[in-house]
Amino acid sequence: MTAAARARRYEARKVPETRQATSAMIASLAAEGYDAAPAPFGHALSDLANTDERIVGLSADLSKYTDLHIFAQKHPDRFYQMGMAEQVLMSAAAGLAHEGFIPFATTYAVFASRRAYDFICMAIAEENLPVKIVCALPGLTTGYGPSHQATEDLAIFRGMPNLVIVDPCDAVDVAQMVPEMAAHDGPVYARLLRGNVPSVLRRHKPDYRFRLGKAQMIREGADVLVVSSGLMTMRALDAATELARDGIEVAVLHSPTIKPLDRDTILAEAGKGRLLVTAENHTVIGGLGEAVAATLLRAGVTPTFRQIGLPDAFLEAGALPTLHDMYGLSTKAVIAQIKGWL
Amino acid sequence: MTPQDLRAMANRIRRRDLQAVYEAGAGHIGGEMSVIDILTALYFDVLNVDPGNPLDPDRDRFVLSKGHTACALYVTLAEKGFIPKEEISTFLKPHSRLNGHPNRTKVPGVETNTGPLGHGLPVAVGMAAAAKLSNAAWQTYVVTGDGEMQEGSNWEAIMAAKQFKLDNLTLIIDHNRLQQGAKLAETNDIAPIAPKLEAFGWAVQEIDGHDMDQILKALSPETVVPGKPRGIIAHTHKGNGISFMSDNVAWHHKVPNAEQYKQAMAELEEAAQ
Ligand SMILES: Cc1ncc(C[n+]2csc(CCOP(=O)(O)OP(=O)(O)O)c2C)c(N)n1
Ligand SMILES: [Mg+2]
Numbered sequence: 293m294t295a296a297a298r299a300r301r302y303e304a305r306k307v308p309e310t311r312q313a314t315s316a317m318i319a320s321l322a323a324e325g326y327d328a329a330p331a332p333f334g335h336a337l338s339d340l341a342n343t344d345e346r347i348v349g350l351s352a353d354l355s356k357y358t359d360l361h362i363f364a365q366k367h368p369d370r371f372y373q374m375g376m377a378e379q380v381l382m383s384a385a386a387g388l389a390h391e392g393f394i395p396f397a398t399t400y401a402v403f404a405s406r407r408a409y410d411f412i413c414m415a416i417a418e419e420n421l422p423v424k425i426v427c428a429l430p431g432l433t434t435g436y437g438p439s440h441q442a443t444e445d446l447a448i449f450r451g452m453p454n455l456v457i458v459d460p461c462d463a464v465d466v467a468q469m470v471p472e473m474a475a476h477d478g479p480v481y482a483r484l485l486r487g488n489v490p491s492v493l494r495r496h497k498p499d500y501r502f503r504l505g506k507a508q509m510i511r512e513g514a515d516v517l518v519v520s521s522g523l524m525t526m527r528a529l530d531a532a533t534e535l536a537r538d539g540i541e542v543a544v545l546h547s548p549t550i551k552p553l554d555r556d557t558i559l560a561e562a563g564k565g566r567l568l569v570t571a572e573n574h575t576v577i578g579g580l581g582e583a584v585a586a587t588l589l590r591a592g593v594t595p596t597f598r599q600i601g602l603p604d605a606f607l608e609a610g611a612l613p614t615l616h617d618m619y620g621l622s623t624k625a626v627i628a629q630i631k632g633w634l
Numbered sequence: 635m636t637p638q639d640l641r642a643m644a645n646r647i648r649r650r651d652l653q654a655v656y657e658a659g660a661g662h663i664g665g666e667m668s669v670i671d672i673l674t675a676l677y678f679d680v681l682n683v684d685p686g687n688p689l690d691p692d693r694d695r696f697v698l699s700k701g702h703t704a705c706a707l708y709v710t711l712a713e714k715g716f717i718p719k720e721e722i723s724t725f726l727k728p729h730s731r732l733n734g735h736p737n738r739t740k741v742p743g744v745e746t747n748t749g750p751l752g753h754g755l756p757v758a759v760g761m762a763a764a765a766k767l768s769n770a771a772w773q774t775y776v777v778t779g780d781g782e783m784q785e786g787s788n789w790e791a792i793m794a795a796k797q798f799k800l801d802n803l804t805l806i807i808d809h810n811r812l813q814q815g816a817k818l819a820e821t822n823d824i825a826p827i828a829p830k831l832e833a834f835g836w837a838v839q840e841i842d843g844h845d846m847d848q849i850l851k852a853l854s855p856e857t858v859v860p861g862k863p864r865g866i867i868a869h870t871h872k873g874n875g876i877s878f879m880s881d882n883v884a885w886h887h888k889v890p891n892a893e894q895y896k897q898a899m900a901e902l903e904e905a906a907q
Contacts, residue, residue: 375822
């Protein structure tokens, strides 16, 4: 038997000289002008575990990189280091949940969504078990390249029945989502921002509180409505501040719960005649943008609709600020895109 | 190359790797220092590969499954002539081909995209099966981390390799006893590994993975047992060659500061004498 090997062609590349040193590949997200809180997930989970004995934590050799080490230090008897084994991570969490515990299982978003999908879908979601899956490096938050960039995790998980999906923006969202996730009687997937996490939302709306299943207006504006989640809400707010100087009024509706989407709030705001822009740290396929678009169409609400998100491609590696500029997620790029659509 | 030349080459690769990680501000230096002697033996003694013809159908296939140590592979490929040596300075820069994990579609000499651990050996099983199916003589070699062996996919591949009698497949496990967050022993200990592989029907050897003579001997054709895949447990030290990194889990992917860089380079230079 013979077979011709698949053809391949190599291209040398010209790499521009950059002054920018490559920032650490899994570092905290830089957010100019905002205060930051250390490890908000780890601290919130430790605090919750002080009063709720059902809380247990599991990780797959990534406790420090998901801030779960804070919980592990405070509650060592309720922490399981599963090693590099994402499938047993999820299925063992299911087993613990069967017996009345509320497991928080952590790894990187790529490994939960790609490797462990079957185990999450069948062992956890079908039985509607209260396993909370909390994953670092969502979307484009590492420069490591496609193997670590979870650019399609929301698309993967949105198709899974029973699963609630959360994409928090900042330290307040991350800390406050923890008790709400635990209180929800079913499985939840949350994207995690870890390390030093900026505090963004209260700067713009001092009485902001995270509410599971709710989208909330963070800023009003007459010309454009941005519906956003995750770190793109920070970008939208920063862009709105800049655009206001040019007389462009941008409203920002933060929708950290991706599923179930807050249909009523989105429809009410979308019906006010503004250009509607969705902004997400995710491929434009299958994430917040398409979820909003489908919601609008189904209800017969049809504003002019534009999407900010990552392209349908395996992305480049490199320093994160450069990549955010390149793929349209930086504040500068958000401003340029909105101006181009007006 | 004589074993002496190979040791000198490994030292050179260590120094270039250290410099690349320092300049890029990222990398996985611990696992790079532990695997470099094995990579050197493979590329400069064992593998039948031609940098001028990286897609030669008769070449041996090498898969670096512990893809996070890509920088060590890039430096080795550059020393061998697959990519220009100057290109190493683009490691991790936007638009570079030299990403944090090796990509087969971008870099000549790379046989499989890795990075998510537990991919390399399963793919290598398919490659070795293809060689058998085509009656081809080329060999397939894989290097995994020891923490990586906690991934279930590896054990599925180990069973398949025996079932298909893949005696043209060699797995080298870089057994440095450390993973990302802690010692394997404190995480999910898989030691002793050799009896486990033996129980699955593999021909197994245990060696000092920094002793060039032992590496070469273990990889020689004489150690192949017909009908059995070959497993080599290479006992290594994470961060090997740099005193303050050696056996220290903190150096999984820490980046040396200027002072540490100077000291590390001085130690490697002294070892080169
Ligand atoms: C499936 C998967 N889970 C987790 C990781 C994150 N990760 C990267 S390196 C590493 C530890 C690797 O340990 P080991 O295999 O022993 O390699 P070495 O000690 O040689 O660096 C982990 C957990 C990954 N790359 N892939
Ligand atoms: Mg190891």
